[in-house]
Amino acid sequence: MKQKTVIISILSLIFLSIPLQAQADTLGRAYYEIVIQEDNYFRYIIQPGDTLYDLAQRFKVNLDTLQEMNPQLEATNLVVGEEVKININDDELDYYITLPDDSLWKLAQRHNLDLEEIIEHNNFTNPDQLLQDEVILLPAEIFAARNNNIKLIEFESEGEQLRASGLARVFEAHVSYALETEDGQVLKEGGTTATIAGPHWGSFEIELADIPAEADYLAVFSVSMKDGSRQDEIKLEL
Missing domain, CATH: 3.10.350.10 (LysM domain)
Structure with a gap:
């Protein structure tokens, strides 16, 4: 009987310790x-x-x-x-x-x-x-650059290679980008998906190769579902 009491006491201590540890x-x-x-x-x-x-x-x-x-x-x-x-x-x-x-x-x-x-x-x-x-x-x-809905953490551009990463809280988690010249000509464009859509801040990454020699800037932005215009644009010099 004494042995059973000891076992019950030990088990009680174990179970009581679980929520305390959690x-x-x-x-x-x-x-x-x-x-x-x-x-x-x-x-x-x-x-x-x-x-x-x-x-x-x-x-x-x-x-x-x-x-x-x-x-x-x-x-x-x-x-x-x-x-x-x-x-x-x-x-x-x-x-x-x-x-x-x-x-x-x-x-x-x-x-x-x-x-x-x-x-x-x-x-x-x-x-x-x-x-x-x-x-x-x-x-x-x-943060290397930021606005209300896009925050850029990492930006590296060397030769024909480019990498950018950051956080965004955007509709359907879609982050757009474009490579542009000084006068605004778009040479290359595309998009990437953040880990989660707004209102959360989701992580996103952009990795590009074969960057045109004429490219002067990387633009990162979201696209308005209303009229297709750029929103929350960040522009970085290559």
Whole structure:
């Protein structure tokens, strides 16, 4: 009987430890919440030492708005493991939303980024385990060019070879490009597909060979479904 009691006690400890470990793995992480017929927002899981002021600074949002979105929380006495709703500041915050089977290593390789820099920038203690739709914050200095809906991270042009990569939140995830002369003549054009369509920021890559010698610029843009005009254009000199 005593042996059975010991076994039950051990099993109880094992089962109780599972949710605690799962919670520990997600502390300090944020994920993207899609809400039907409402504004989308982030959910951040509170870790020790967090305050609403710190979160407002980190996610570049207004502290008063953050408090209004979370009236149930004590601003200076947050409970570890609870969730904070954070309004998304797309104008100032640079971020990427993970996809199924995504990893920080894949993100770093895709855009030729420093993996350790991404881990440090996000204060990740367990970077191997990503949440579904996790928010990965990116340093502003990694972007070579940007506008409201397209952000270029990598741009290399050498001889007849060209590579560009970045993030875009565009309709049907379609990113267009064109090689042009100084006077606007289009020599070569095409498109690529980002990893996900807007309102998410999806990764995209452009790799071109046999670039015409007359080409002076690479233009990256989205196309208006209304009239076919270029939107959010970024033009880079070759």
